[in-house]
Amino acid sequence: MKLLNSKLIPTITFYLICVSISPAYAKTWPDLESEQEVKIYGSERSAKFKASNIFYDMEDWKDHYSVRALGIYRYYDYPLAKSKTIFPFYYHIQSKIDNREYKRIINVNVTKENDSVQKSFFPFVFWGNRPNTSYLVTIPFFFQNKTETGNSVGFPILPLVYYNHKEKISDSTYQYTRFLTLFHFERNEKSGLTDLSFTPLFYYSKENYLFLPLLLFYQNFRETARNYWFGPIYYYRDRSMEKRLFVFFPFVVSFVSPKREVDFVFPLYLNIKDSEEDYHINLLWYTKVHNANVNLATNDGNVYLDYDFGLFYNLVGISKRSRILTGNSLKTQELNQSTKPELKKKREFNRENSDQFTGYQLLFGIFSYEKADTKKHIRLLPFAWFTWDESSEDKVVLVPPFFPIWLSYVSADLEYKIIFPLYGKQKDKTSEIQSYLINGYIKEEYEENHRVERSYFWPFVNVYESDIDSGHRVLPFYVYNQTKKEKSFQKNAYTFISIYKRVSNPNFERKEFLVWPIWISYDWYLFKDQNPITTIWFTPFFYRRVSDSSSRTNLFWFIDWEFESYKSTFTKNQNETNQTATKETLSHLFLFPFYYSDSSFSILPISFNFWSKEEFTTFTMLNYYHSKKEGHYYNFLYLVESENSTNHYQFRSLWDFLFSFQKKPKEIERLTLLWLGYDNTSDKKTINFFPLVRTTVSEEETSKLYGPFIYYESKSADEITELALAGIGYYHNQTKSDNQYSTYVLLGAIYQEKTELERGFVKRGSLWGWLWEYQTEDNGYEKFSILKLFSYSKETDGTKKILGISI
Numbered sequence: 001m002k003l004l005n006s007k008l009i010p011t012i013t014f015y016l017i018c019v020s021i022s023p024a025y026a027k028t029w030p031d032l033e034s035e036q037e038v039k040i041y042g043s044e045r046s047a048k049f050k051a052s053n054i055f056y057d058m059e060d061w062k063d064h065y066s067v068r069a070l071g072i073y074r075y076y077d078y079p080l081a082k083s084k085t086i087f088p089f090y091y092h093i094q095s096k097i098d099n100r101e102y103k104r105i106i107n108v109n110v111t112k113e114n115d116s117v118q119k120s121f122f123p124f125v126f127w128g129n130r131p132n133t134s135y136l137v138t139i140p141f142f143f144q145n146k147t148e149t150g151n152s153v154g155f156p157i158l159p160l161v162y163y164n165h166k167e168k169i170s171d172s173t174y175q176y177t178r179f180l181t182l183f184h185f186e187r188n189e190k191s192g193l194t195d196l197s198f199t200p201l202f203y204y205s206k207e208n209y210l211f212l213p214l215l216l217f218y219q220n221f222r223e224t225a226r227n228y229w230f231g232p233i234y235y236y237r238d239r240s241m242e243k244r245l246f247v248f249f250p251f252v253v254s255f256v257s258p259k260r261e262v263d264f265v266f267p268l269y270l271n272i273k274d275s276e277e278d279y280h281i282n283l284l285w286y287t288k289v290h291n292a293n294v295n296l297a298t299n300d301g302n303v304y305l306d307y308d309f310g311l312f313y314n315l316v317g318i319s320k321r322s323r324i325l326t327g328n329s330l331k332t333q334e335l336n337q338s339t340k341p342e343l344k345k346k347r348e349f350n351r352e353n354s355d356q357f358t359g360y361q362l363l364f365g366i367f368s369y370e371k372a373d374t375k376k377h378i379r380l381l382p383f384a385w386f387t388w389d390e391s392s393e394d395k396v397v398l399v400p401p402f403f404p405i406w407l408s409y410v411s412a413d414l415e416y417k418i419i420f421p422l423y424g425k426q427k428d429k430t431s432e433i434q435s436y437l438i439n440g441y442i443k444e445e446y447e448e449n450h451r452v453e454r455s456y457f458w459p460f461v462n463v464y465e466s467d468i469d470s471g472h473r474v475l476p477f478y479v480y481n482q483t484k485k486e487k488s489f490q491k492n493a494y495t496f497i498s499i500y501k502r503v504s505n506p507n508f509e510r511k512e513f514l515v516w517p518i519w520i521s522y523d524w525y526l527f528k529d530q531n532p533i534t535t536i537w538f539t540p541f542f543y544r545r546v547s548d549s550s551s552r553t554n555l556f557w558f559i560d561w562e563f564e565s566y567k568s569t570f571t572k573n574q575n576e577t578n579q580t581a582t583k584e585t586l587s588h589l590f591l592f593p594f595y596y597s598d599s600s601f602s603i604l605p606i607s608f609n610f611w612s613k614e615e616f617t618t619f620t621m622l623n624y625y626h627s628k629k630e631g632h633y634y635n636f637l638y639l640v641e642s643e644n645s646t647n648h649y650q651f652r653s654l655w656d657f658l659f660s661f662q663k664k665p666k667e668i669e670r671l672t673l674l675w676l677g678y679d680n681t682s683d684k685k686t687i688n689f690f691p692l693v694r695t696t697v698s699e700e701e702t703s704k705l706y707g708p709f710i711y712y713e714s715k716s717a718d719e720i721t722e723l724a725l726a727g728i729g730y731y732h733n734q735t736k737s738d739n740q741y742s743t744y745v746l747l748g749a750i751y752q753e754k755t756e757l758e759r760g761f762v763k764r765g766s767l768w769g770w771l772w773e774y775q776t777e778d779n780g781y782e783k784f785s786i787l788k789l790f791s792y793s794k795e796t797d798g799t800k801k802i803l804g805i806s807i
Helices: 007-020 030-037 042-048
Strands: 051-054 056-061 062-071 073-077 081-086 090-095 100-105 108-113 116-121 125-130 135-139 142-147 150-155 163-167 170-179 183-188 192-198 202-205 208-211 216-220 225-230 233-238 243-248 252-256 259-267 269-274 279-283 291-299 301-309 317-327 342-344 357-362 367-372 376-378 383-390 397-399 404-408 414-419 423-428 432-438 442-446 451-455 461-465 469-474 479-484 491-497 497-504 508-517 520-527 533-538 542-547 550-555 561-572 579-591 594-597 600-605 607-611 617-620 621-628 631-636 642-643 648-653 659-664 667-673 676-679 685-689 693-698 702-705 711-716 719-724 731-734 742-744 753-756 763-768 772-776 782-786 789-794 801-802
Touching: 030 081, 030 090, 042 051, 042 056, 383 404
Parallel strands: none
Antiparallel strands: 051 056, 056 062, 062 073, 073 081, 081 090, 090 100, 100 108, 108 116, 116 125, 125 135, 135 142, 142 150, 150 163, 163 170, 170 183, 183 192, 192 202, 202 208, 208 216, 216 225, 225 233, 233 243, 243 252, 252 259, 259 269, 269 279, 291 301, 301 317, 317 357, 342 383, 357 367, 367 376, 376 383, 397 404, 404 414, 414 423, 423 432, 432 442, 442 451, 451 461, 461 469, 469 479, 479 491, 491 497, 497 508, 508 520, 520 533, 533 542, 542 550, 550 561, 561 579, 579 594, 594 600, 600 607, 607 617, 617 621, 621 631, 631 642, 642 648, 648 659, 659 667, 667 676, 676 685, 685 693, 693 702, 702 711, 711 719, 719 731, 731 742, 742 753, 753 763, 763 772, 772 782, 782 789, 789 801
């Protein structure tokens, strides 16, 4: 059922996507920027940088040019891209291999990628275009999306104030509009108004549906299927599956499908036809005027004359076929087709697959006789079809021959007799059926399970009994059946407005009763070695459920109570044996908004209280408190939180951030106020009185901090770090696994020493190499410089240079 147009959700989703895909920070393309991150030092740096000092670096070698100055300006011209940065105000990168470019000025962003352009004034406005698409988003007030075929406009503040979508579909324009989630309409340039809704009063679609919930009316048109519903009337048709259903509850049902056809008009008639059965029952012998039809039909090159005549709705019916022209092919009987008389539930031949056909029906199909070529069959309901062939050697007596008033066939394994309309008999090795006065009285006997069945005015009144089941019915008012086995049985009774069931076996027993549509329900069931449970439900006014251990009652859904039962054993005096008594206690009582049980009391939704012999819990006006023998827990919006147990106590605020106190019986684990205090709750012990002192001790690491970053030391199994004056006065870091280290005094102004893993590189100097600098590598490279003016170097090939000139 299409109640809300599905295009609304994708459009709101588009708005969210616009926000997520628009750049919130500098656009990054790792494939372009990764080439800027390659580290160059030592002899390699000497070869590729023509200038390097504290103020700027200038790189210049094949396809690589860069300038970096004062830490705020960077310019790169590399093989993949060019970029420029003035931190933090400006950033620009442009690809040299494809059409990608990004530019940011403060919080204004522009991104170009292939054929799309995206712009933003972060974080409030986003706009841009892609191939055949453009969009504009102002958070959270407005969004717009345009394409070649349409556009969408909306205000996404909830509830949805306004949304409009236009789209060019084929050679027409489509429009969708919604106000305040309640009213919506859809228009089509060619069809006009196509969809309209006002929740919850009506939903209308010109091409598909109309739904009026308050009137219980609904209709739905589809390309292959149609639905109608109006109170007790329902109609459905599916052309693709060749199905059709019409219901006027509870009087009329008509169903047609390729496998089955059913027509029922209460109390007039019932038709059932499928691959196994073919029945017509006229319940009140209702008649209509007679009719006659004559048609020409062709099959395999032959031309046939078909004739049908019906009098009083097939009170008398005649059907004939005669071949008037013979084509190139004649029907021949299959050699393997049986000619021996047989009983069939459904006839295997008809007029459509015959050359010559004659058929008679009497009393609305209760008695039928048909002859097709050399095959004949006859039926008196509820007998099966008796089918035989004229070429059969078994003798079938039919008097008179032109119309079957008396038929008799007797063989060793089959007997079939009809004296119409007085008597009928069908008998084989395992069963016998006798019928008197058509279907006035029918008696059936079956060898299997010794089944005996009697029907009066079949199929309305029926009684049957066998070794395993029994039952009776008075259609269409009442049906009863019972199935019994060695240790179990089942009973069922059905009427128009009620259902009764009973099931019993060694492990389970159950009784069910239901009256509808007012819904009166009774349910009783019992499992082995357990107490029975009884439920009575009279919706919406009354509900009751009773078992050996409890009973529950509900009135109008707002009043509910339950009693629980338990057995107690006691002795009055020493001369008497133990006696057992049953006591009932109130399990709960609900009288909205109050709820009470033997262990709780609540005022919905303000207060909730629970208790037992050992515990008590309350949640009232944002306070939560839980108390038990071992301790308690209290919480008020996490502003105050207190917990006590036999081996632990804590009192804190905002999850330890504001203040915290934790204690074990003989030890204080934590005592903090804001960031100050002592903490030994994890795998490390911390004393924190920052900025005066902070120490941490654990199995993996030990650290000390004195003063406001005056001195810091950290030691672990693989690394040592020392800082003085926040690392400005002194910094040292060393890793033992690879024997790498770096040392700076006054950030390297007084002295610096640094190693790199590759080529055994070591660099020492003062004033970041401007005062003096000395570099060595394991490959023999050496370089010494003073004031960046005088330099002496020894290259890897042994060449010596002074001021860059070989000597």
